[in-house]
Amino acid sequence: MQKITTAAQMRNMDRIAMHGVYAMAPVVLMENAGHAVAERAGAWLDGWDGKDVVLFCGKGNNGGDGFVIARHILAAGARVYVYVLGKEEDYSDEARQHLHTLQQLADEETCLLLSAPQSDADWQLLQKRLLASSVVIDAMLGTGFHGSLRQPLASIVAEVNAAAAAGAVTVIAVDMPTGVNSDTGAVSNGDDDEDGPLFADMTVTFGALKRGLVLYPGRACAGHVEVDPIGMPGPLLMQLEENPAYLLQESDIAEIVVPRSPDSHKGTHGTIAIVTGSSQMAGAALMAAHGAVRSGAGKVFLRVPGATAPYCIGVQPEIMVRGVGTGDHFTAADADEIIAESKNWSVLAMGPGLGRDAETKEFLLKVLAAVTCPVVLDADALNLLAGEKALIASRGSRIIMTPHLAEFSRISGLSMAEIKADPIAAARQFASEWKVNLVLKGAPTLIVSAKTGNVYVNSTGNAGMACGGMGDVLTGMIAAMIAHQGMSDLCSAACAGVYLHGAAGDACRKDHGPYGFTPMETADVLPQVLASLEEDLALPILQQPLIGGK
Ligand SMILES: NC(=O)C1=CN([C@@H]2O[C@H](COP(=O)(O)OP(=O)(O)OC[C@H]3O[C@@H](n4cnc5c(N)ncnc54)[C@H](O)[C@@H]3O)[C@@H](O)[C@H]2O)[C@@H](O)CC1
Ligand SMILES: Nc1ncnc2c1ncn2[C@@H]1O[C@H](COP(=O)(O)OP(=O)(O)O)[C@@H](O)[C@H]1O
Ligand SMILES: [K+]
Numbered sequence: 001m002q003k004i005t006t007a008a009q010m011r012n013m014d015r016i017a018m019h020g021v022y023a024m025a026p027v028v029l030m031e032n033a034g035h036a037v038a039e040r041a042g043a044w045l046d047g048w049d050g051k052d053v054v055l056f057c058g059k060g061n062n063g064g065d066g067f068v069i070a071r072h073i074l075a076a077g078a079r080v081y082v083y084v085l086g087k088e089e090d091y092s093d094e095a096r097q098h099l100h101t102l103q104q105l106a107d108e109e110t111c112l113l114l115s116a117p118q119s120d121a122d123w124q125l126l127q128k129r130l131l132a133s134s135v136v137i138d139a140m141l142g143t144g145f146h147g148s149l150r151q152p153l154a155s156i157v158a159e160v161n162a163a164a165a166a167g168a169v170t171v172i173a174v175d176m177p178t179g180v181n182s183d184t185g186a187v188s189n190g191d192d193d194e195d196g197p198l199f200a201d202m203t204v205t206f207g208a209l210k211r212g213l214v215l216y217p218g219r220a221c222a223g224h225v226e227v228d229p230i231g232m233p234g235p236l237l238m239q240l241e242e243n244p245a246y247l248l249q250e251s252d253i254a255e256i257v258v259p260r261s262p263d264s265h266k267g268t269h270g271t272i273a274i275v276t277g278s279s280q281m282a283g284a285a286l287m288a289a290h291g292a293v294r295s296g297a298g299k300v301f302l303r304v305p306g307a308t309a310p311y312c313i314g315v316q317p318e319i320m321v322r323g324v325g326t327g328d329h330f331t332a333a334d335a336d337e338i339i340a341e342s343k344n345w346s347v348l349a350m351g352p353g354l355g356r357d358a359e360t361k362e363f364l365l366k367v368l369a370a371v372t373c374p375v376v377l378d379a380d381a382l383n384l385l386a387g388e389k390a391l392i393a394s395r396g397s398r399i400i401m402t403p404h405l406a407e408f409s410r411i412s413g414l415s416m417a418e419i420k421a422d423p424i425a426a427a428r429q430f431a432s433e434w435k436v437n438l439v440l441k442g443a444p445t446l447i448v449s450a451k452t453g454n455v456y457v458n459s460t461g462n463a464g465m466a467c468g469g470m471g472d473v474l475t476g477m478i479a480a481m482i483a484h485q486g487m488s489d490l491c492s493a494a495c496a497g498v499y500l501h502g503a504a505g506d507a508c509r510k511d512h513g514p515y516g517f518t519p520m521e522t523a524d525v526l527p528q529v530l531a532s533l534e535e536d537l538a539l540p541i542l543q544q545p546l547i548g549g550k
Helices: 007-019 026-044 061-075 093-105 120-132 153-165 234-238 250-256 279-294 306-312 332-344 358-370 379-384 389-393 405-412 416-421 423-434 470-484 490-512 519-524 526-536
Strands: 002-005 052-057 079-084 111-115 135-139 170-174 202-206 224-228 245-247 271-275 299-305 319-324 347-350 375-377 399-401 437-440 446-448 455-457
Touching: 002 007, 007 026, 007 234, 026 061, 026 093, 026 135, 026 170, 026 202, 026 224, 052 061, 052 120, 061 079, 061 093, 061 135, 061 170, 093 111, 120 153, 135 153, 153 170, 250 490, 250 526, 271 279, 271 332, 271 470, 279 299, 279 306, 279 319, 279 470, 279 519, 299 306, 299 332, 306 319, 319 332, 332 358, 347 358, 347 470, 358 379, 358 389, 375 470, 379 405, 379 470, 389 423, 399 490, 405 416, 405 423, 416 423, 423 437, 423 446, 423 455, 437 490, 446 490, 470 490, 470 519, 490 519, 490 526, 519 526
Parallel strands: 052 079, 052 135, 079 111, 135 170, 170 202, 202 224, 245 455, 271 299, 271 347, 299 319, 347 375, 375 399, 399 437
Antiparallel strands: 002 245, 437 446, 446 455
16 A cells, blocks of 8 residues: 655654664665666656756755756766756755765766756757757755745746647656645646646655645646655655555555455345435436446345335336335435334445435434444435534444535535645544544545544546546445445445546546546446456455366
8 A cells, every 4th residue: 555645754754764763874865866766767768878858956855866866867878957956055965965976977068067047048048958858857846845936946847848748858757746735736826827836747756655646736747656765764664654644556455355255145245225316316316226236236225215216116127126205305204114124234325316305304314313234425415414423423433424525515614725725634634523434525535434544545537527426326336345345344345436436437438538428337337347356366266267267
């Protein structure tokens, strides 16, 4: 599992590596960091030999890494223009030491050291050099960046972006793309192109992923990301910080989703109840149920308000539909029937298309106070339960809530701006106060464990999934994950559901194009997504085919 750190956690790790028991020399860590970029970017670019490179070195330690990179790519055959944007006295001892070494290698032919552009002529020359080069290396700012870019960095970044847009150069960022906040993913000056962040094709980051590389809008600036341990002592890289966050990857999900036992039966894979819908929104109920079916649920029951049932019965034969009561929305009078049935259910999901009638809130409160199986709450169930923290918290972490950003804003009372300023902290705080497993849907979706407070950042999904009904399918999928994998840990089930949902969306994007694929099509591709996951699993010997097979 890939750890995601903040700048402060990274600084702490650096501090212990250098000044704690490991006593690593700062100049060595910087050497390792610069060498890692030269190696990894070189491999990605098919070598440095014969390449013209423009390298911008800021006045902090990110710039120090740049001096090391210059030395290594020179040795590998590149020609380098190095813009040294700080004064010698600005640099840390280790950066100054690397600058001195580089100064000994400087010459007109292969390694030109330049100061920050000032005159018009300087800027014109910089533009020319960018257009005549094939690679730009951004060692201007790393984890030390905050606020908005100041000059001359803002103009340099704009020039680099323009050269990249013209197709002239490939851009490699050192640790972070300049102008991206490493803790929040916020970028310099929002969407103002003139002072915006640098857009890299590749980022080589040190020690661990930074939040700003996985959260938007920063994530869109990073390009292909590689993490290099830069020789940090293993125990330091593995150590658990106070507020851990991780990136979910396929290998993590392959560990959670166990292969089916060959002698399993439908009972093994759970009875999923979707209790939801209203006459206006029968489709939401059906999409949630379909998400459960395509995730391999043993049995899927759909319970809808009586007047909604005619729109659902017979639509999909695998789904066992029954109307409850006679209304077009649920009321408290319908609760007893659901509570009685729930004794046979592995999991209950409520919310998609439920409607927001006050009578439906009474129904929800009654059901939630009585059922004992795990519950997934989405959409209107969340809107109706916005003020019911005490009831939700009393369920002892047996609930998964799956709000999108607007729903989360409603139930948490936080403004959209407050959530976006630090979504990881907002999600963690909410899960802790409400004692729930939280799936905060978006780009990217965050999952928080009620038990540990760990935050998992999803790595799959795409903007083609921004269409009505996608979340409904996810609700059914998460419910099915809880039930048929017999998962006692609801957070693991949520992680599996979210990752596979996004992976299904990515498969649809490949097959159908960037958008226009539907939630039902996304659900339909799940068996293939699960199949590719199974290829990664080491199947126990008894589950391998005895005859034939691969
Ligand atoms: N020992 C360490 O701490 C190591 C650090 N390393 C590198 O050091 C970097 C962190 O170094 P620093 O803490 O010096 O930080 P940076 O080099 O990222 O940036 C610090 C400089 O940026 C300036 N700055 C901040 N916001 C600005 C803005 N909006 N506009 C213009 N200038 C701005 C500050 O005035 C300061 O001079 C990492 O990203 C990494 O690249 C690596 O060498 C590995 C070891
Ligand atoms: N730009 C995007 N990138 C990745 N995933 C996305 C993006 N937009 C939407 N999604 C995913 O699609 C789903 C949309 O859910 P939701 O907003 O609840 O839709 P609905 O309520 O219409 O069913 C979520 O799982 C979300 O993470
Ligand atoms: K950088």
